[in-house]
Amino acid sequence: MIPGAFQYHLAGSLPEALYLLEQHGEDAKILAGGQSLIPLMRFRLAQPEHIIDINRVAGLSDITEFDGWLRIGALARESALERSTVVRERYQLLSETANVVADPLVRNLATVGGNLAHADPANDHPATMLAYRAVIVVTGPNGEREIPIDGFFLDAFMPALEPGEILTEIRIPSVGPRSGGAYEKFERKVGDYAIAAAAAQITLNEDGTVAEAGVATTNVTFVPVRATAAEDALQGSEPTEEAIGHAADLAAEAAEPNGDLRGSADYKRAMTRTVTARALRRAVGRARG
Amino acid sequence: MHFIREHLGLTGTHIGCDTTSCGACTIHWNGRPVKSCTVFAVQADGDELTTVEGLEQGGKLHAIQEGFWAEHGLQCGYCTPGMMMTAVALLAENPNPSELEIRQAISGNLCRCTGYTNIIRSIQHAATGLNQAREEITPEPAAVPADGGE
Numbered sequence: 001m002i003p004g005a006f007q008y009h010l011a012g013s014l015p016e017a018l019y020l021l022e023q024h025g026e027d028a029k030i031l032a033g034g035q036s037l038i039p040l041m042r043f044r045l046a047q048p049e050h051i052i053d054i055n056r057v058a059g060l061s062d063i064t065e066f067d068g069w070l071r072i073g074a075l076a077r078e079s080a081l082e083r084s085t086v087v088r089e090r091y092q093l094l095s096e097t098a099n100v101v102a103d104p105l106v107r108n109l110a111t112v113g114g115n116l117a118h119a120d121p122a123n124d125h126p127a128t129m130l131a132y133r134a135v136i137v138v139t140g141p142n143g144e145r146e147i148p149i150d151g152f153f154l155d156a157f158m159p160a161l162e163p164g165e166i167l168t169e170i171r172i173p174s175v176g177p178r179s180g181g182a183y184e185k186f187e188r189k190v191g192d193y194a195i196a197a198a199a200a201q202i203t204l205n206e207d208g209t210v211a212e213a214g215v216a217t218t219n220v221t222f223v224p225v226r227a228t229a230a231e232d233a234l235q236g237s238e239p240t241e242e243a244i245g246h247a248a249d250l251a252a253e254a255a256e257p258n259g260d261l262r263g264s265a266d267y268k269r270a271m272t273r274t275v276t277a278r279a280l281r282r283a284v285g286r287a288r289g
Numbered sequence: 290m291h292f293i294r295e296h297l298g299l300t301g302t303h304i305g306c307d308t309t310s311c312g313a314c315t316i317h318w319n320g321r322p323v324k325s326c327t328v329f330a331v332q333a334d335g336d337e338l339t340t341v342e343g344l345e346q347g348g349k350l351h352a353i354q355e356g357f358w359a360e361h362g363l364q365c366g367y368c369t370p371g372m373m374m375t376a377v378a379l380l381a382e383n384p385n386p387s388e389l390e391i392r393q394a395i396s397g398n399l400c401r402c403t404g405y406t407n408i409i410r411s412i413q414h415a416a417t418g419l420n421q422a423r424e425e426i427t428p429e430p431a432a433v434p435a436d437g438g439e
Binding site for chain 1: 307332397
């Protein structure tokens with residue numbers, strides 16, 4: 001299908017993009033990868049009058065680690081995350097997440113910033129960023145603002161972006177020794193959204209008990225869910241198979257899935273338990289080295 | 290996609306699904322394989338687009354086209370342009386992909402006819418062809434013994 005008519009603006013710089021966004025306000029949408037926005041426009045579920053293309057804005061797609069944070073430009077393509085050495089070697093949860101977003105063709109254009117800003121409950125990166133305790137950096141007419149990830153997803157398709165703001169960077173606290181993460185996604189077929197998916201990031205103490213646990217689930221309600229009870233149960237404990245199973249049970253209890261063509265609510269809850277256990281097992285295994 | 294088909298008259302790029310799922314519309318944008326149904330033509334202003342029509346050069350089929358012909362990689366042919374464009378990009382980056390790597394690379398291209406087996410063989414055939422051609426252009430230098438050959 002063909003989108004409704006719109007005005008196209010190509011932003012040459014971030015200030016220009018912000019200016020255009022301020023000019024056109026609610027009638028404008030930012031175009032990055034376009035892999036969520038354009039399909040919506042083709043079905044006319046979204047009919048923005050103005051499109052602001054930020055793909056030519058320089059400096060928004062770098063992936064670098066310094067000063068205690070892994071910094072990911074909002075325009076970093078999923079395929080770039082897959083290829084990044086630092087991400088593959090030390091941020092496996094992130095690399096595994098990028099690897100299961102849609103399919104390889106979509107990943108050549110889809111951006112991690114867009115995946116978060118679109119705030120579709122079925123998107124994969126939100127749960128991962130919860131598990132990492134990431135910080136979202138947005139830029140607006142008044143400059144930069146940092147939003148802790150726990151306050152970023154207000155509702156389905158509703159991120160905590162004020163009018164005139166653009167998500168510009170994602171910061172993940174640098175992982176230390178004895179850390180490991182994993183993303184486990186259960187889908188009907190490759191390229192689909194999750195029936196259930198879980199992100200786990202674990203840091204162990206020297207004695208092998210859990211120092212920090214980040215556990216979050218995808219597509220089980222209108223926002224990604226931090227499995228707080230699971231995290232609390234793991235903290236300070238030996239991550240035995242029993243402890244992992246118990247944490248997975250708690251994560252499943254925190255899920256409130258809707259039955260739909262991907263499964264009944266009960267089935268999704270059961271699968272949430274399974275994927276959480278698997279993600280935790282692999283994260284712990286990596287943390288143990 | 291509509292621009293390519295209707296304004297440029299290049300109908301080798303196919304419209305398959307409307308939902309960014311099937312990949313029948315796959316082209317190269319500055320060398321990267323993308324789904325042309327999910328890119329506005331204006332985004333590519335000044336850039337290089339390659340469609341399936343661009344594979345054949347001077348009357349000579351591209352190795353991927355040879356592969357799909359030799360290994361019967363198509364039945365109805367609807368997914369084929371997209372499959373080939375994805376495959377060409379894969380082989381440019383990874384000249385010796387494993388079967389798993391091929392399957393992963395084409396996982397954004399759906400085929401309703403073949404069950405994918407011959408598509409994979411076609412891509413493997415093309416890989417061999419491209420690698421052989423490369424060796425013919427740049428033959429291995431004759432080995433020189435460490436002691437100077439005396």
